[in-house]
Amino acid sequence: MTFKAFMSALAVSFAVPWFLIIVVPYAKMRDLEPVHFEQDSDGRDEVYVPRRSGRISTGSAVYGANGCYVCHTQMIRKGFAGSELGRPDWAGFRVQDESGVSINTSRETTPYDFVGEEFAHVGIMRVGPDLSNVAGRVQKYLDHPLTKADSPEGWLYLHLYNSALKTVTLNNKFGCPRQTHLFKEQPRVGQGSPNAVPGLENDGMEVLPTGNAKALVSYLLSLKKDDAVPYSINYSRDKKKAE
């Protein structure tokens, strides 16, 4: 086998998969067609524009730099590949829709859910819970009578600072490691600074979140991916049964 034949065979055996599973899907996913709500099936006729508010790009960078993706995932897999959809409060919530009927807003992750981020932190190991709908869960933890935090940001600051604190989920010792580097402690002067984290005052010290902590919490509170999607990418059973 001559050198030239060997090199070209090597190049071809690499080029085909490189082109088919990297370049083509990259180009196709980049120009994704936006899906439309249809009048007959969704009751309104407009384009589905995914909306996320909050400091998504900086927060996503802080999320990546601190390795949150090592233990947390952000993907609700489709039914045939995983059963996150069944787990309560992971893919969506039980809410009363406008006509008072309690519906389950769980749905799979769609390509439109990572809008505003450069890199989807899909995650490596799922030691901690999936974070696709963490914003909704935090809201529910706040409704628990014993939680110390008064706002979603407050709960998340408490959790990041010391997840062993009995905010609401009964703690076990392999909880989320303490992210104390995201906070700074300072002596409490007078009645303390307004943006100190409530519930963390002890013996004259108060804890303030740094810029990174605020960006991260704002990013986490933007993670709510259970909004209604158009009929064409809505795979729920009762909808399909309706036909």
Added chain:
Amino acid sequence: MDSANDNPLKRFSTFWVGLVLFAAFGLAGLVLGIGFNKPVKNGYDEVNSERRETIREEVDKTHAGARDMADKSFERVGAVYLESAPVAVEKPEFILPGSATQLGKASGGTGVKVPAGFPEVAADAPIDPAVMAKGQALYAVCSACHGPNGEGMYHINKTGPPLADSEWVVGPVANLIAIQFRGLNGTIEVNGKSYTPVAPMAPLPLDDESVAAVLTYIRNSFGNKASPVTAEQVKAMEGEKGKPMLSPADLIPPK
């Protein structure tokens, strides 16, 4: 070492062949990448920009009314004043005896008449600074149409003509007092230029001292120099109150 297969030329060429081969797929990716980095074809920005235009049009429509309302506000104010001219009294018995209307009716409309015994004031009579200060304070209301320095607002929104070196201001005092009581409407010639304000000057319900003070102020500032106006003079002219609005023709022409 320098055999057929291993000479510096071959080594040099292999170096560059190696470089090209190493970077083969990187360069291919870069070339394709340039194709990628053009803005996304019909992604969300296009959809969003359409939405932005529709929202822009709606906003313009709802605010259209408000915008032109702002431009013509003074004409409208003027029109309101014109329509709201005092309604002619149908039956004579409605007039209260001794009221300004009754006096005005009695002395007949149109022209400004200097009543008998109208007190005269010397041109160089001393001016009390307290009166001037009070006049200046009161002038704030007048500055809305005559300009803070009496230069008039006509050139901006066609309202008040200038008071600075205006022959009317330094002219007969009776004119000024009559204007204060009966207001003025129509085209007036000041200092050689003619002005047709969009809104007539409204009669101002001030007491005698205030009218005297403000008139003394305008006759002795913005470059004017004239005799002060006293409360007695204003009192003497109270017959003019209640008469219909003056037109420039009714004024006593200044010398």
Added chain:
Amino acid sequence: MVTDTDSDTALQKDLELRARIDRSLRHPVMFFFTSGAAWLAVAVLLGFISSFKSHDSTFLANLGFLNYGRVYPAHLTVLIYGWGCQAAFGLIIWLMARLSRKECTSVGVILTAGHLWNFGVSVGVLGILAGYGSGRPWMEFPAAVWPLLLVSYFFITIWSFIQFRCSEGGKTYVAQWYLVAALFWFPWIYLSAHLFVFVFNGHPVMAAGVNAWFKYALIFLFFTPVALGTAYYLAPKVTGRPVYSYTLALFGFWALAVIGPWAGMQKLAGGPLPQFLPYLGAAATVLILIPALAVGVNILLTLRGHEAEVTASPSLRFTIGGIVSFVILGVMGLGLNTPASLKMTQFSLAGYGFEVLAIYGFFSMCAFGGIYFIVPRITRREWLSRRFISWHFWLSLYGIGTVVVCSILGGLFQGAAQEAYNAAWSDAATRNYAYNVGTTVAWGLIIFSSLFFLLHLLLMWARLGRRSQHPTLLKGDHHEDSPHGPDGDLDELQTAEA
């Protein structure tokens, strides 16, 4: 007919050429092996800390920069770029020089590029620990580091490609196929993956897909060929027997070349990207068992009948450990990537177990085999102590065996608990506590093994090895009266050679 004298002079010329090659290579190769071994010790220490933190979050809790989210990426990146790549460079340079029978003429350039590589890796790791990591698995170095690594890679390995191109005697060995393939696959994967993930702005999920492909491409298309190249060189070299079957070697090589580039995207199975991509990646990872079987059979049959030699020679012992790990890796690939098991192992500890088995169990063991063969030649000293080598071997074997078994079993149980969506989540989260503790103990073992290895290598680097004609052989455990006599200087040796 080649007369006796001719063969003598040929042998003499051959010996002289080998000596000259080794002399010319001693600085760059020794540099890569020692700095690689140092990075290995750091990587294993970070691995121990990260594993300890995974089951006890109060361990070193107050050190912000040792937060679990930074120690785990640092551990993996140092293991791959600090140790893995540098060991691979040392092996490629030495093997290619020996196989193409060419001296290395650009030692200076290679050394500077090597220092640049080390500088890049240290800046990268400090960047990760300081909190500037990029957040892409296996590409966590701050974004400015990857071009530096790529340029220094080029100036390290282009000379080996030149040697391969300009070698006389037109005969290319099986090992050379693998080494040249590795030479080219690395930049192809590294450059295109970093372009697609960092430089172009495309869809975030597709960037994650390319990143997942990059992880498995690096394992199957850079570390695997280098390790197989070393194995295909050492097995015939130490036993003096030809490689078992040429066709099998050819089949194994082209099977890897065809199957390898497809693997990797199964990390996103069930995710919001074209549905065939992840399952194609899973299928490719399953099919890696084919080249694994081919190579395993080929190498093991080459060594059949030389069991005494295999147990005695340290380099062969490590190589066999590596090749057997490669076959186990193939079987694990099959086991973990069927749709049913993928459902459980996709987001669990099993992925970590697979990667550690590939990087440490397979590649590093083959690399250790190569190092134990190469270092005596370039330093002209024999290994100082047999015990260091055997400690290094057994601790590595048991350590990695435990890490892999704990991670993969723990991953499977954790995945099963995750799939039971009605049970409470804390039940799934606490399921792998015992397996984490097992992994920590295992990494503790490997810390000692890497310290032994580093110390031994530094002694050789300082020219303090044994000056003797005979190799340091591991005493064959099963027969005490081995021909080598007691430890230390050996008298005349007839049969076994290393």
Added chain:
Amino acid sequence: MAHSKDSENQRPDLEDSTNVVEAHASLLATGAAQSRERRIEETGMEPVSLWVFLGSAIVLLVGGAVVGAGGKLFNYDPHPTGYVRPEYISDADSGPTIGPIMEALMKRGKNIYTKCSGCHGSSGAGDGGNRPPLANSEWVTGSPERLAMIILNGVKGPIVVDGKTYGADVMDGQGPLTADELAGIMTYVRNSFGNEVGDVVTPEQAAEAIKISNVRAGAHMSADELNANHDKALEGDPIDPSTPVDFETLKPVEASAPAPAE
């Protein structure tokens, strides 16, 4: 020849002499490792055993099956066609919404117990070491206030359970808990793992216990302190375990309400 025989331009080695001849001689003499090396012969042409191809074929089959699971090959549309979300019967919303209070509290207790199963075992048998079992333990089936104090504040020091003394390990308090949660967990442990107390701890009684615990506001309890001041029933009227209640609010529902069709 371009390259000199002896590449002295290399940096000299530690004990290198600059004399060319001597260097050359030493090169040969000390090249022990190189001298004992063997030449690599040609690669062998042994026939490939059938097993390798058979094994590869089987692996190919498995690979084919895996690719099959990926739907149509090279269909780059990220939205899968023909996929319907499967049915997930989750305990949370299955099961009755109105039923006896015993069932309501047992269901709540079962969810919370996952946090205790780490130490006391999923079947309440303890961990065989220094963590006591809950099955037929007099602390569990005994006076409810004592059990509430144990759960809310934890236990330190020696304690005799079912004849055996435990004390090596300290149990941390599992508070704070809401009244419903405490009532749920107490009812669950008192009526599972073989314990058959049969009565129900109502949320009101649990609230009383929480008040007592807050008043004490101490750290871990000791066995003697438990027996001395807390060995009594909780105030609040006990409730008949079969009174129908709304599962959500645990408020009694008048019995006449027809059971909703499930």
